[in-house]
Structures are given as C-alpha cells and as structure tokens.
Amino acid sequence: MEIHQVPSTSGPVHDQVRGVVFDYGGVLTTPVGESIRAWIARDAIDPQSFSRTIKSWLSRDAPRGTPIHRLELGEIDGETFNGLLAERLVHEDGSSVAAEGLLEKVFSGVRPDPEMIALVEQVSGSGVQVALLSNSWGNGGYHWELVDRLFAHVVISGRVGVRKPEPEAYGLILDSMGLAPSEVVFVDDAEPNVEGARRVGMHTVHHLTAVGTRAALGALIPALSTSTPQESR
Incomplete structure (x- = not known):
C-alpha cells in the first residue's frame, strides 16, 4: 500500500508552507531501481553480489565511512x-x-520524470520556493540544464561534504532558502532521509509515485489542488 508521510501539525498547515525541497534520483527521475535491474540483466551481473554490497554499504546498519558514504x-x-x-x-x-564505467552503466536508464518535473513547476508557479537536496554518486547522473532551470537553491552532498540524513544537510538548504524547518516540505523516496528531515522539524512526503506525491503536496499547498494534474503514465 502506498503511504505518503504527510505531517500532523496544529493549525492550518498550508499557511505555513513557503518552500518545498525535492530529492533528485528516484523522485525527479524514473525509479533508480528499474535502471539497476536492467543493468544487472543486461550485463549478467550476479544480483546477490550487488544486493549484498549495497546492504553492507548503505543500509541503516552500515558503519560510517563506507564507499557509498565517501562517494556521497x-x-x-x-x-x-x-x-x-x-x-x-x-x-x-x-x-x-x-x-x-560501472556507475554510468548502473544509472544509464535513469531519465527525468515528466510528471514530477511538471509538479515542481506547478509548486514554483504557486509562489512557493522550490529547492534541490541530493546525495550525489559522483558528478554524473544529473541533468544539469534541467536542474539549473528549475531550482535557484541547490545542495549536492559531494560539493558540500555533508549528506542526508545528517541534520547539517537539511540546514544548508534551509539556510539557502532563508526559511525555517516548519515552513518547508521535504520530498524523498528514501525513508531514512525522510525521517532525518522530520527530526529537524520539516514537513515530509515519502515519495512513491508522482500521483501520490502530488496529492500529498496538494493537501499542504491549496493552489496545487486547483491545478490540472498530468495524466498518469
């Protein structure tokens, strides 16, 4: 069942929301997992060797300083x-x-999600600030022309030396936007990052689908509820 983490707050939530921070991979793009599965099949990679590695490097129980952490x-x-x-x-x-070329192969199938790009534009058009906070896996994987067009506020982990879900990462994007945590909604597809944002006081949406995320944001930003959503793919 799809569950979107919409904050429980006192008073009219929509009066408080002045900004939305989006993750990149898996939120503004097609699912990263689809690209990974396609690469594994195409290159005949033993899937267990990949899943064991990712679990040991990126799970909640992974020690600090794994290769993925260091890359990010x-x-x-x-x-x-x-x-x-x-x-x-x-x-x-x-x-x-x-x-x-391993990283390039892993992410070769990732493309911008038109529905989510349209949603970012709709949020921005409603007068709400939009920003990007992303844990980077090297310099690749981003469609920089799109990022530059959509966002005035961008924090990329590899550029600043902090990563989600560390509180400093959220602090950097909030400082850039000039907003308090209670004024901002954070959207991410990774639960640990959503939980990290909630701990610093941000409203949160756990992204699963464009349709669900649009509905969750529409509950917080009334102007979105009057817009015509993109047709589901």
Missing part, C-alpha cells in the same frame, strides 16, 4: 568507487566485473 561526501571520485564496487561484484558465471 565527495571524499572519493567515481573512478575510485567503480574499482571498489567491481571488487565486490561477479557475473552470473562467476567471472570478475570490469570497473570501467
């Missing part, structure tokens, strides 16, 4: 990360996986 913090570059990832992967036949 800008402490290592994509080429270094590719080498570390390749060491942990095997093909279905047990052979080793080449490091060259």
Whole structure:
C-alpha cells in the first residue's frame, strides 16, 4: 500500500508552507531501481553480489565511512568507487566485473520524470520556493540544464561534504532558502532521509509515485489542488 508521510501539525498547515525541497534520483527521475535491474540483466551481473554490497554499504546498519558514504561526501571520485564496487561484484558465471564505467552503466536508464518535473513547476508557479537536496554518486547522473532551470537553491552532498540524513544537510538548504524547518516540505523516496528531515522539524512526503506525491503536496499547498494534474503514465 502506498503511504505518503504527510505531517500532523496544529493549525492550518498550508499557511505555513513557503518552500518545498525535492530529492533528485528516484523522485525527479524514473525509479533508480528499474535502471539497476536492467543493468544487472543486461550485463549478467550476479544480483546477490550487488544486493549484498549495497546492504553492507548503505543500509541503516552500515558503519560510517563506507564507499557509498565517501562517494556521497565527495571524499572519493567515481573512478575510485567503480574499482571498489567491481571488487565486490561477479557475473552470473562467476567471472570478475570490469570497473570501467560501472556507475554510468548502473544509472544509464535513469531519465527525468515528466510528471514530477511538471509538479515542481506547478509548486514554483504557486509562489512557493522550490529547492534541490541530493546525495550525489559522483558528478554524473544529473541533468544539469534541467536542474539549473528549475531550482535557484541547490545542495549536492559531494560539493558540500555533508549528506542526508545528517541534520547539517537539511540546514544548508534551509539556510539557502532563508526559511525555517516548519515552513518547508521535504520530498524523498528514501525513508531514512525522510525521517532525518522530520527530526529537524520539516514537513515530509515519502515519495512513491508522482500521483501520490502530488496529492500529498496538494493537501499542504491549496493552489496545487486547483491545478490540472498530468495524466498518469
């Protein structure tokens, strides 16, 4: 069942909302998981070797300083990360996986989601500030022309050396927007990041689909409820 985390607040919530902060991959784009599954199938990667690696590097129980954390913090570059990832992967036949271009292959199927791009534009058109807060996996994966067009406020983890769900990451984007946490809604597809935003006092929406996220934001921003939503794909 789709569950969107809409905040419980006292008083008229919509009077408080002056900004919306969006995540990038998996929120403004097609699902990252679809791209990963396509790459695994296309390159005959042993899926268990990939899932074990991601779990040990990115789960809630992962220790601080894993290769993914270091990549998101800008402490290592994509080429270094590719080498570390390749060491942990095997093909279905047990052979080793080449490091060259791994990140590009993993994210090759990710595309901007037209419905979510339209939603960002609708939020901005309603007079509410929009911003981007993203944990980066190297410099690739972003459609920078689109980012520059949509957002005046952008915080990318690898550029600033802090990552979600650390409170400092949310603080940076709030400072850029000049807003208090209680005035801002945060939208992300990763539950730990949503929980981190809630802990610093932001309203939150757990993104699962464009339709659901639009409905959740529409409950907080009345101007959106009078707009015509994009047709579902």
